[in-house]
Amino acid sequence: MASSSGxxxxxxxxxxxxxxxxxxxxxxxxQVGFYSSTCPNAEAIVQQAVAAAFxxxxxxxxxxxxxxxxxxxxxxxxxxxxLSVNPAGGQTERDAPPNNPSLRGFEVVNAxxxxxxxxxxxxxxxADILAFAARDSINLTGNNVLYQVPAGRRDGSVSNxxxxxxxxxxxxxxxxxxxxxxxxxxxxxxxxVLSGTHTLGRSHCSSFIIRNRERLASGxxxxxxxxxxxxxxxxxxxxxxxxxxxxxxxxxxxLDNNYYKLLPLNLGLHFSDDQLIRNATLKAYVDAFAANExxxxxxxxxxxxxxxxxxxxxxxxxxxxLNCSIVNTPSSSSSASASARVIEMLRRPGSDDEVATS
Numbered sequence: 001m002a003s004s005s006g007x008x009x010x011x012x013x014x015x016x017x018x019x020x021x022x023x024x025x026x027x028x029x030x031q032v033g034f035y036s037s038t039c040p041n042a043e044a045i046v047q048q049a050v051a052a053a054f055x056x057x058x059x060x061x062x063x064x065x066x067x068x069x070x071x072x073x074x075x076x077x078x079x080x081x082x083l084s085v086n087p088a089g090g091q092t093e094r095d096a097p098p099n100n101p102s103l104r105g106f107e108v109v110n111a112x113x114x115x116x117x118x119x120x121x122x123x124x125x126x127a128d129i130l131a132f133a134a135r136d137s138i139n140l141t142g143n144n145v146l147y148q149v150p151a152g153r154r155d156g157s158v159s160n161x162x163x164x165x166x167x168x169x170x171x172x173x174x175x176x177x178x179x180x181x182x183x184x185x186x187x188x189x190x191x192x193v194l195s196g197t198h199t200l201g202r203s204h205c206s207s208f209i210i211r212n213r214e215r216l217a218s219g220x221x222x223x224x225x226x227x228x229x230x231x232x233x234x235x236x237x238x239x240x241x242x243x244x245x246x247x248x249x250x251x252x253x254x255l256d257n258n259y260y261k262l263l264p265l266n267l268g269l270h271f272s273d274d275q276l277i278r279n280a281t282l283k284a285y286v287d288a289f290a291a292n293e294x295x296x297x298x299x300x301x302x303x304x305x306x307x308x309x310x311x312x313x314x315x316x317x318x319x320x321x322l323n324c325s326i327v328n329t330p331s332s333s334s335s336a337s338a339s340a341r342v343i344e345m346l347r348r349p350g351s352d353d354e355v356a357t358s
Contacts, residue, residue, distance in 0.1 A: 030150035039120035046132040049112035054140050058253045061137035062201025063105035068134035073184055074163045076311025078156030079126035084325040091161030097239055098167045102204050113324050126324035127153035131308045141200055142255035147301040154318030157327045170207040170270035174279035177272060184310050190303045192276055192285040196296055199259035202244040203269055205233035211271040220274050222266040260290035
């Protein structure tokens with residue numbers, strides 16, 4: 001008969017083998033209240049940084065929502081979009097054409113990072129800062145649209161500018177948009193829901209002016225609207241032409257359903273916006289959200305949470321970046337890894353701070 005110590009050793013070995021075979025998501029799930037014991041004020045600290053920036057420039061809200069979106073859509077929600085230097089060499093995501101020079105909000109993330117390091121060093125990831133900041137931006141612009149954000153993401157160490165070229169862009173057809181979101185496990189309806197955040201913010205001329213001339217010829221953009229845009233955008237517009245316009249002409253700083261109301265009037269700024277009413281399935285969603293803002297906001301909350309769960313690094317994966325724009329040095333990585341081990345011990349099943357998400 002085997003000894004009790006031998007059986008115990010076998011059990012440990014079997015558990016280790018099973019853990020190696022399980023997907024990463026099943027080993028460490030994102031959780032609401034993830035920092036409740038290790039950094040109780042984490043979300044409040046991020047919210048304060050967002051609110052301070054918003055008070056001086058309301059446009060930062062749209063930038064922070066877009067930062068989170070562009071992060072999650074390229075290799076998962078791991079704050080790779082924030083890296084200004086790629087350790088492996090080559091162009092970073094933030095310098096790739098879909099992001100440069102249009103991405104903004106980096107200074108808000110940096111402010112939140114600095115404040116968090118003062119309060120609870122090496123604890124809160126940059127990826128979670130992005131998720132919290134996007135939620136806070138929706139709250140500030142959407143008349144108190146509140147929701148809880150599952151957290152526990154870790155930061156990646158690779159930023160690939162080539163992969164950023166796979167981001168769904170302003171010139172995609174309806175089919176291209178559907179596929180681009182389906183590749184990230186998001187439905188056609190969720191694509192239309194998330195597109196509604198275009199009710200906020202501004203867009204560079206290079207994202208719309210040339211393709212809109214084709215739309216003018218086909219009768220899918222208002223001639224008066226296009227004439228206005230032509231007076232705004234230089235004739236020699238290129239990627240770095242720093243001229244922008246509101247995407248939603250009526251309420252550009254308010255998260256409402258006006259975006260959907262503009263589309264049937266041929267007032268969608270981008271070709272991709274207009275495509276939502278050129279496909280019967282997508283147009284049904286547009287009509288529903290134009291008629292019911294509450295419905296759209298409910299679905300937006302669910303879609304934002306789902307988007308924030310795209311391929312996160314969790315548990316021992318990745319790192320907690322101490323500076324969101326660069327990966328940790330070996331010495332800082334050792335400190336952050338030690339903190340991560342303590343956090344994981346605190347969050348083992350049965351811990352008082354564990355919060356169910358379903």
